[in-house]
Amino acid sequence: MPTRAPRADAVVNRARIVSSARAALVESGGSVEGLRLQAVAKDAQVGQGTLYRHFPTREHLVAEVYRQEMTELVQTVPALLAEHPPLQALELWLDRLLEYARVKRGVVAAIEASAWQDLYADNEHRLDHALQTLLDEGAAAGAVREGVDATDVILLLGALSRVPEGQWDARAHTLVTVILDGLRRYR
Amino acid sequence: MPTRAPRADAVVNRARIVSSARAALVESGGSVEGLRLQAVAKDAQVGQGTLYRHFPTREHLVAEVYRQEMTELVQTVPALLAEHPPLQALELWLDRLLEYARVKRGVVAAIEASAWQDLYADNEHRLDHALQTLLDEGAAAGAVREGVDATDVILLLGALSRVPEGQWDARAHTLVTVILDGLRRYR
DNA sequence: CAGTTAAGCGGACGAATGTCCGTTACGCTG
DNA sequence: CAGCGTAACGGACATTCGTCCGCTTAACTG
Numbered sequence: 001m002p003t004r005a006p007r008a009d010a011v012v013n014r015a016r017i018v019s020s021a022r023a024a025l026v027e028s029g030g031s032v033e034g035l036r037l038q039a040v041a042k043d044a045q046v047g048q049g050t051l052y053r054h055f056p057t058r059e060h061l062v063a064e065v066y067r068q069e070m071t072e073l074v075q076t077v078p079a080l081l082a083e084h085p086p087l088q089a090l091e092l093w094l095d096r097l098l099e100y101a102r103v104k105r106g107v108v109a110a111i112e113a114s115a116w117q118d119l120y121a122d123n124e125h126r127l128d129h130a131l132q133t134l135l136d137e138g139a140a141a142g143a144v145r146e147g148v149d150a151t152d153v154i155l156l157l158g159a160l161s162r163v164p165e166g167q168w169d170a171r172a173h174t175l176v177t178v179i180l181d182g183l184r185r186y187r
Numbered sequence: 188m189p190t191r192a193p194r195a196d197a198v199v200n201r202a203r204i205v206s207s208a209r210a211a212l213v214e215s216g217g218s219v220e221g222l223r224l225q226a227v228a229k230d231a232q233v234g235q236g237t238l239y240r241h242f243p244t245r246e247h248l249v250a251e252v253y254r255q256e257m258t259e260l261v262q263t264v265p266a267l268l269a270e271h272p273p274l275q276a277l278e279l280w281l282d283r284l285l286e287y288a289r290v291k292r293g294v295v296a297a298i299e300a301s302a303w304q305d306l307y308a309d310n311e312h313r314l315d316h317a318l319q320t321l322l323d324e325g326a327a328a329g330a331v332r333e334g335v336d337a338t339d340v341i342l343l344l345g346a347l348s349r350v351p352e353g354q355w356d357a358r359a360h361t362l363v364t365v366i367l368d369g370l371r372r373y374r
Numbered sequence: 375c376a377g378t379t380a381a382g383c384g385g386a387c388g389a390a391t392g393t394c395c396g397t398t399a400c401g402c403t404g
Numbered sequence: 405c406a407g408c409g410t411a412a413c414g415g416a417c418a419t420t421c422g423t424c425c426g427c428t429t430a431a432c433t434g
Binding site: 191193194196197200233234235236237240 | 380381382383384385
Binding site: 191194224226243 | 425432
């Protein structure tokens with residue numbers, strides 16, 4: 001039962017929506033809740049219904065905009081674990097997340113959203129799975145506390161998406177440090 | 188230059204708006220972003236403009252709904268500090284916050300909002316000040332890390348307002364524990 | 375009490391969101 | 405290539421938000 005490929009016009013429209021959303025996110029400083037979907041549809045030259053048909057919620061749209069970033073964050077976990085102890089791997093991974101989020105503020109919001117909804121059709125972008133791997137390896141090594149799962153951490157990392165634009169440098173690293181230290185297992 | 192007292196009808200309308208908002212929040216499980224202001228105005232039997240005149244944003248409205256809770260959380264800090272070491276006082280205070288938030292899910296959202304806007308006319312409800320006192324005393328005692336301020340902690344506590352209804356028991360205490368342990372200063 | 379002032383009102387209005395129905399046009403098949 | 409099925413479309417519509425203007429009325433003063 002092979003599903004038919006999307007129509008060519010739908011593929012083009014979808015790409016145009018994503019492109020317009022990406023530009024609008026840059027314009028709004030990565031503010032997902034400030035993303036005006038009507039304006040995105042207009043800029044993409046599609047009707048409003050078309051936008052919602054492709055992306056049922058704004059989270060779906062943002063997740064698609066940042067698909068590449070999510071993939072990279074997920075794919076970097078095995079290499080970090082291969083080269084570093086689990087806790088250090090976790091720290092380096094969080095630093096990488098900070099780098100992404102510094103430039104593209106919507107990434108954290110996309111991560112938050114993807115923790116609660118299955119926004120991608122495959123596991124390649126399941127950042128919660130990747131993060132869970134880091135936590136599991138850390139716990140197995142006795143360096144990360146048990147009883148915390150990836151969703152908990154994503155909830156906490158959500159704080160990053162709420163830092164005002166002008167306070168990123170003052171707060172972001174501190175937040176991640178507190179979270180990381182809270183995850184440590186001290187003996 | 189004494190300011191005139193509010194008119195009697197305005198006082199009544201304001202109280203009706205708050206009462207309707209409180210009921211609506213209970214109905215929606217404390218979801219602030221799901222609070223429909225038009226419905227609140229209608230239920231309160233006031234015009235839409237009247238609602239916005241009294242409460243310019245939904246955060247102002249929610250802050251008023253939970254004014255009593257905020258006062259109690261603020262006022263409990265000196266007593267906790269008088270009877271316990273700072274870190275333990277902080278822990279007990281966070282436990283108290285959890286109790287409030289368990290029953291009234293909008294309390295954390297009100298705290299979040301009040302960290303960024305001056306929503307109360309006095310300092311009696313400045314929860315960020317109260318929390319800062321706990322952090323300062325803890326740092327002075329060498330038990331809480333330095334370089335973290337109340338706003339950082341409030342950002343992190345924002346995770347609580349995003350825990351889905353059915354997962355509170357599974358996650359809330361863990362989140363607060365991670366935050367608290369991240370705030371500790373280990374030597 | 376009457377007159378005045380301005381606090382406070384209601385709801386019309388435009389913008390934005392999300393839904394859905396009639397129409398269009400893409401892609402497949404014979 | 406023509407015809408058919410249906411994927412996909414545009415945009416009207418109702419709802420909600422937030423603003424603002426003309427009107428109402430509460431409160432003060434002489």
